[in-house]
Amino acid sequence: MAKLRLSGLNAVQRQSLVISLTAFFTGLLLIALISVLVLITARGGAYFWPKPIYSVALAPISSPEFASDQVPPKEAAPQVETLLANVFDDEAKSEIRLKYADALNPYGAQLLVERERIKRIDLAKNSAEIKLNDGRQVMAVPENVVTPEGANIPLAKLPQIMESVALISDEITKLNKQFLAPIHESLSRFDNRDVVADAPAREKLVAQFNEYQQRVRSLETQRDQYKLAVSFADGQPFSIPIFTIQSVDFVSRLTGFEKWQVAIGEVFVFLTESPKQANTSGGVFPALFGTVLMVFIMTIIVTPFGVMAAIYLSEYAPNTALTTIIRVSVSNMAGVPSIVYGVFGLGFFVYTLGGSIDSLFFSDTLPAPTMGSPGIFWAALTMAILTLPVVIVATEEGLRRVPEGLKAGSYALGATKIETIVRTILPIASPGIMTGVILAIARAAGEVAPLMLVGAVKFAPALPIDGEFPFLHLDRQFMHLGVLIYDSAFHSQTDAKSASMMFAACLLLLVVVFVLNILAVLLRTRLRKRYLKG
């Protein structure tokens, strides 16, 4: 090592310089780590926090560019001067981003305005955030409730009206499930058989079907006529069918405690519901479930494979050049870019392996693939290959730490090699094995690129586990938190809410990885206590 020569400094000063430099870089690292955590937590948490609605008064655009131009620009500001909007003040200095709603864009749009154009900002106490079942939302001032009879009922009655509408909806669902669906099924069965012989029975069913359908239609008409009349900032009216409304929150009136209630409700929705509106609202439950299930399957695959390989390399393999080459290759495999594994998984597992399985076992459904298309099993298998080196290296390290004296003691009692491995070496090496598995889990939970090739999708219509035989559908595509983040990042430039959803999903992914790690560390500590300290 070259000697550090700094003229004018004595040995003590040189040493303290080195210490300050190293401490400085450690500090930088700490700052980077903390800012990542703070950013993700703050932005992710903000997604759940109710955002107040302001009424924003805007001066008309008087920029000379627009004046000289005869054709008004397409993206021109709306012709109203007052908007109901969420205000995002965290963007560029000269501009403010508004998420507003008006008669033209009842479900919200975004606008960047210069700060000079804003004349006034007031808290809009009368306006509410009306969340719809399909994930869209309306920012408006609720006026009154309109019934099928045309009566205007004051807003205070809204909860009762919503309840009775829900009852009608339940009735419709019940009719559909109990009568229409079974009749439809029997009708379709008739169609497959002799038409003439079954004609009377068929006609009877059709009559029944029509009768029930009539009832459903009338109920639906009744339901659709309950409406919530609202108005926007400029007084433009708008009406929303009550059965489409999920909740009405007067966000600007909420007290601190109510805000927490709303936020906790949002977290619950986020964790338990499916994404809506192309991953810009709703929840992430399928992605959370898919991530955990994929990691779980991967762990089941990679642990025995990795441990077996490590045992062979460490205990059985002769000490030759070939073993060294294998060992070096395994370590280097950990550095191969993950997308390469994705391509390998697609080319080998999905097309070759899955294709062969299809032609052998599912040939009656070809050309539609069963196993020959990306799915959760292939994704788990690909991730297992990707994390295999981590497990092998950590397990070998754990095996190497088993004291020779203990092995000799076991052999001296008449144990064979395999008995020694199973009864003595593996238990003592188990904390090391757990370390490898922890690292593998953390890696697999956060990986995105290879998953997109072998089974993770933006939106999956069904979970990989359901009540239908065989319950665990390994061939299904699945949603993954990392992929969801990647996908919602593309919406972020146009949609502020979705940008937050990206951060919220990010926060959740961090929490998932953290929880999985904590569980594994606890398990490792227990094993270590049991097998190392005694």
Added chain:
Amino acid sequence: MLKLFKHNIQPVSELSSAQTAVEVNELNLWFGDKHVLKDITMRIPKNKVTALIGQSGCGKSTLINCFNRLNDLYDGCQYKGEVIIDGKNINSKKTNVSRLRAKVGMVFQRPNPFPMSIYENVCYGLKLQGVRERRNLDDAVENALKQAALWDEVKDRLFEPAMTLSGGQQQRLVIARALSLKPEVLLLDEPTSALDPLTTLFIEELMESLKKQCTIVIVTHNMQQAARVSDYTAFFHQGKLVEYADSDTLFTMPEKKQTEDYITGRYG
């Protein structure tokens, strides 16, 4: 003249086959190119304590590793010659090494209890032999611990981790573990070198009582210990058996100059 009073102790040259526990014939052993044991021929008497002494690296530990074929674990170890236990040459390919090691127990320099409970440690060998019944295991554990004079200290905490025992207790636990299999021969490889004097004394007394049931071979660097506990002593130097005799003779009237120099501390 002295020999007359020491009944029971025959000169090594007069040992019959029936009195021999381990017979070594022309044993040579190499680690790679290194010739570690050179033409060793000796008879180790039954139910006696035999001490192997000599400088570090003279091959005495390697020799007792030959008695339970523990040298098989090391790469590049080759041996030639016979080691006869129970009338069979254990170096033959047909030997069931597991069974041999159950018959020839071994205790190492450093206590090496397994990271399990005291009870599990003592049953380790028995379970390997296929003993499953709880009652048999319980009896065997109690017997072995009593023989190793550890029972009174641990009978209330049999299911606590073995690592919580003191060094001396651990070494006696390891002895109990070896005794649980009722070995014919017990090999002790410097069993007291990591222990304090009091515990050492304790283990030496243990050896005295154990020789009723098995043959003990002890490797030691401690001359006084060899003189105290052993009936026979063999002196090795650079892989060769220099002198082998009953301990009284070897320590009082060594035949060879080398032996005398070593036991009087002139080298080594």
